[in-house]
Amino acid sequence: MNTIIQNILVGIAIFLALYFLVKKFFFKAKTSKKKCGGDDDCGCH
Amino acid sequence: MSKQINVALIGNPNTGKTSVFNALTGLNQKVGNYPGITVEKKEGVCKLPRGVKAHIIDLPGTYSLNASSLDENVVIELLLNKNDKDFPDLAVVVSDVENxxxxxLLYTQIKDLEIPTILVINMADRMAYKGISLDLEYLETHLKTxxxxxxxxxxxxxxxxKTLISNxxxxxISHCINLSEIxxxxxxxxxxxxxxQLIYKLWLVITQDVNFGKTDRNEIDAVANFKTKSKNDLKRLQQKETIKRYQFIxxxxxKGQTIDVANAKDxxxxxxxxxxxxxxxYxxxxxxxxxxxxxxxDWSSVPMDFIDSAFASFSEWTKNQLPVGAFTSLLTEGIIPGLGGIVIFIPQIxxxxxxxSVLEESGYMSRxxxxxDRIMRRFGLSGKSIVPLISGTACAIPAxxxxxxxxxxxERLITILVTPFITCSARLPVYxxxxxxxxxxxxxxxxxYQALTLMFLYLLGFGTAVFSAYILNKILKIKSKTFFVVEMPNYKLPLLKNVVLTVLEKTKSFVFGAGKIILAISIVLWFLASFGPGKDFNNAEEITKKAYSNQNLTSEELQQKxxxxxxxxxxxxxxxRAIEPIIRPLGYDWKIGIAIVSSFAAREVFVGTLATIYSVGxxxxxxxxxxxxxxxxxILGGPLFNFASGISLLLFYAFAMQCMSTLAVVKRETNSWKWPxxxxxxxxxxxxxxxLIAFQILK
Structure with a gap:
């Protein structure tokens, strides 16, 4: 494995790691708002 | 071509529903969440005679189809929505022979929805102890199943x-009761x-406050608006329905069940x-x-030592096998030590x-x-708060x-606010x-002494949570109380299969949940630790050689410098070093500071971060x-991790809110940024x- 290939692999690894972290902590999938049952004020409405 | 049928496994809590699920599916199961909500969804596949496959869904435990929680809503929504891909071709209602x-009650409700239903009477081995005998033929005839x-x-x-499911x-699909008679x-x-429309379905839509997704929405709205009676009248009708069901049961x-109390040995x-x-x-x-x-x-020291040295050897072996270069360095100094920092804790977790799992399976946890509950009430919380607090020992998020x-x-808000004090499994590696x-x-x-210290930290977390609840109770002035009902299941020997599956599932989620974050952070940390700006980094060799030119350092010592x-x-x-002034009074250096900051993503990242930082170079x-x-x-000389700085770190992690995901969940549950x-x-x-106090006293 020559130096260039090693550097490319490192670049890909860093890009993927950053992409994963940013996606996980800053762009979370929105969840639908569901209400729970019953008449009590459970605070999740 | 093999055919697949949808089977919903339904039952009251503590009826052994999950044991039946495990017995049917074995290891062919997966755990996820229902879309949009966080109720756990367990699915599995069971092979039946004649090449038929059953897709089995283990629905959350519910006492009836009158929902009072999100878990119970899930059951009703599925049973009422024929367009749901998981809508059951068959319901298997699991019951406990003693109850x-x-x-x-739940069985009769499901039966009235005209879903083909099988009744499982579980824990049959308890019949002799309890003096119970059943006339199965009579029960099958009169329960119409x-x-x-x-x-x-x-x-x-x-x-x-399995044979009944395949047939x-x-x-x-005849009903148990005639609703019109009410x-x-x-x-x-x-x-x-x-x-x-099916009359019982209409009745449930009118009386239950549940969502049905996009499907049938207009139709269901039309039904739900059919409220010719007042709310109280509808409640009264529900009560009449329950009485009628119990009369039937x-x-x-x-005639179908005999209980000989004299022969019961319990x-x-x-x-x-x-x-x-x-x-x-107590x-x-x-x-x-x-x-x-x-x-x-005692039990985990040997496998932990083995894993620790295995990762060190693996890193060394990888370094020897691969050519020198950035990627080899990333693997041996970043990824492998970072992952080692999480895998090492598998035995203890x-x-x-x-x-x-053994305590839960045996029935002791309910006790x-x-x-x-006795203690909690004194601090202004009911026993209902105990369930989230105990769940918090695994992870604050589901708790x-x-x-x-x-x-x-x-009461719910207080429980949400104090739960992160409970020692979760992510704190365990740090401790x-x-x-x-x-x-x-x-x-x-x-x-x-080590085991006692660990136990003390668990008790400290619990004590702080309860004490904080007491203070919050005084500040927030709770006026109303909720009543807590806990079902005491029978004592039983834990089923090995259930215990093994629980341990596998929890350990897997610990390793893979945190593992991905740790892997990504290790890669980023390795990059940040291996590269730097300016002459000080690029000319490190020359500067160091010059600085130590008058000292007789060996080649190895010089390389370390x-x-x-x-x-x-x-x-x-x-x-x-920029954040070091803030943490130096606590006895930490900049490397620990980096570990603390990165562990905000997940606490267990702390060990992986240090492993990566100490491995680079x-x-x-x-x-x-x-x-x-x-x-x-x-600065002070001597070991960095000494008694004073160590205790200081333990206390910091015991009390600090080092978890981004927990904050996100608190925001979602309270619908406000104020509380998180x-x-x-x-x-x-x-x-x-x-x-700070601990370090300054102990140093």
Whole structure:
């Protein structure tokens, strides 16, 4: 494995790691708002 | 071509539903969430005779189809929505032979939805102890179904159940009760308004406050608006319905079930008297805790040492096999040590969940909840808060979600705010590595100091949570109380299969949940520690050689000095030194500072981060523990991880809100940023002050 290939692999690894972290902590999938049952004020409405 | 049928496994809590699910699916199961909500969804595949496959969904435990929680909503929504891809072709209702009367209420409701239904009477092995005998033929005729008498413990009845599932088309879909008899005028009017709809489905749509997704929405809205009666009248009708169902059940059981009390041999009451005793109960619980923590230490030391040295050797072997270069360095100094920092804790995590699973399976955990209710009430919380608090020992996120069962908003809010104090499994790696560095290995009356320290930290977390609840209770002034009902399941020997599956599932989620974050952070950290701006980093070799030219350093010592200089002037070193003034009074250096900041993503990242930072530029094959033990305090001299800084770190992690995901969940559950921001500020400030005091006293 020559130096260039090693550097490319490192670049890909860093890009993927950053992409994963940013996606996980800053762009979370929105969840639908569901209400729970019953008449009590459970605070999740 | 093989055919697949959808089977919904439904039942009251504590009927052994999950054991039946495990018996049917074995390892062919997966755990996820229902879309958009956080109720756990367990699915599995069961192979049936004639090449038929059953897709089995283990629905959340529910007492009836009158929903009072999100878990119960899930059951109703699925059973009412024919367009749902998981809508069952068949319902398997699991009941407990000892609580048949109560369990049959749910059965009659599902039957009235005209879904083919099989009744499983579980825990059949208990019949002799309880003097119970059943006339199955009579029960099948009058309950209008087929019955499988099952003992998952003895693996009996599962084959019959599989046969019944594969022949589900032969099952009757006739009703158990005639709803119209409750209020003929109302129900006939309802039926004539919606002539093509099933009357019990209409009734549930009118009386239950549940979502049905996009499907059938307009149609269901039209039905839900059909409220010709007042709310109170509808409640009264619901009560009449329940009474009618119990009349039906009583009539069936009168002839179908015989209980010979004289022949019942049951020690349950005697056990309960001792285990829930106001003094002995707590003493027994304390001894059990001691045993668990001692065993965690004693049993896991050998596999942990093995994993630690295996990762060190693997890293060394990889370095020798691959050509020199950036990627090899990333693997051997970043990824492998980072992952080693999480894998090493698998034995202890597995043993912890093994014990928790055994306590739950045996029925003891419900007694603990009952015991704790007495304490909780004094601090302004009900026993309902205990369930989330105990769940918090695994992870605060599901625990905070579990507070949805607390109806009183203020009580729920307090539970949400104090739950992150409970020692979660993510804190465990931090505690274990620090304890192993600063607490001696000696024993006190057969109990190791290290195990006692770990137990103390668990009790400290619980004590702080309860004490914080007391203060919040005074501030927030809770006026109303909720009532707590806990079902005491029978004592039973834990099923090995259930215990093994629980341990596997929990350990897997610990490793893979945190593992991905740790892997990504290790890669980023390696980059930040291996590169840096300016001359200080790029000319590290020249600068170091010049600085030590008048000292007779060996080549190895010089290489270490160069690596150390590079690390200090790398991106991570610059960032670390910028935050160092804030954490220096606590006894930490900039490397620990970086570990604390990165562990905000997940607490267990702390160990992985240190493992990565200490590995960069280090050629020695060594374990994480040895590397941490060898670190020297740059200012005070001596070991960096000494008693004072170690205790300070333990206390910091015990109290600090070091979890981004928990904050996100608190925001979602309280629907406001106010509470998570307050929680983060107060917990972090408290952790900082306590850690500061501890270090300044002990140093």
């Amino acid at each position: 048949l009367k109560r369990n049959l 087929k019955i499988a008498l099952v003992s998952t413990r003895k693996n009996q009845g599962i084959d019959r159940l 589900y088309k032969d099952l009757s 209020d003929p005028a109302y129900f006939e009017n309802l039926q004539s308004t919606f002539p093509n 009583n009539d069936v059981l009168k 020690l349950r009451m005697t056990f309960d008297r001792i285990i829930t005793h106001k003094i002995w109960g 003493a027994i619980f304390f001894v059990i805790l001691l045993t668990i923590f001692q065993a965690i230490y 597995a043993f912890l969940f093994l014990f928790i 603990v909840v009952f015991l704790m 905070i979600m579990a507070t949805r069962n607390i109806e009183n908003w203020k 274990l590595i620090i304890i192993s560095l600063i607490i001696p290995e000696g024993r006190f009356i057969g109990l190791s 160069i690596a150390s200089h590079k690390l200090e002037h790398s991106f991570i070193g610059i960032t670390g 280090n050629d020695d094959e060594d374990t994480i523990k040895n590397r941490m033990a060898g670190e020297v305090n740059p 921001v307050l929680q983060l500020t107060i917990m972090s400030a408290f952790a900082y002050v306590v850690a």
